[in-house]
Amino acid sequence: MRTTCHLNxxxxxxxxxxxxxxxxxxxxxxxxxxxxxxxxxxxxxxxxRSDEDLKIRWARQTLDRAGVAAGDTSTRTIRELRRAAPQLGLAEAVELVTLAAKH
Incomplete structure (x- = not known):
């Protein structure tokens, strides 16, 4: 069963x-x-902009500063987001990486 994850x-x-x-x-x-x-x-x-648009923009800017290519969904990408925002949970980071890769 899949549950909906909401970014906190x-x-x-x-x-x-x-x-x-x-x-x-x-x-x-x-x-x-x-x-x-x-x-x-x-x-x-x-x-x-919507909250989602701002989250995606933050994720893309953060990944760009870390030298991560747009669309990369590897564990390195998730790690870079969590390094930039240590309070960011794993599920949240994965969702942000996925959203950023789609847009």
């Missing part, structure tokens, strides 16, 4: 304060400022 990683999104500040400025902007602030808001929205 916390992903921090630090765009909420920025988004709120731009929305507040847009609410009080004059006609000349509003287009630029709307564009900034759309850029913030585009930069906001």
């Amino acid at each position: 990683l916390v992903v921090l999104h630090d765009l909420e304060d920025v988004r709120a500040a731009v929305e507040e400025a847009l609410a009080h902007a004059d006609a000349a400022e509003a287009p630029g602030l709307r564009k900034a808001l759309s850029l913030i929205e585009a930069a906001a």
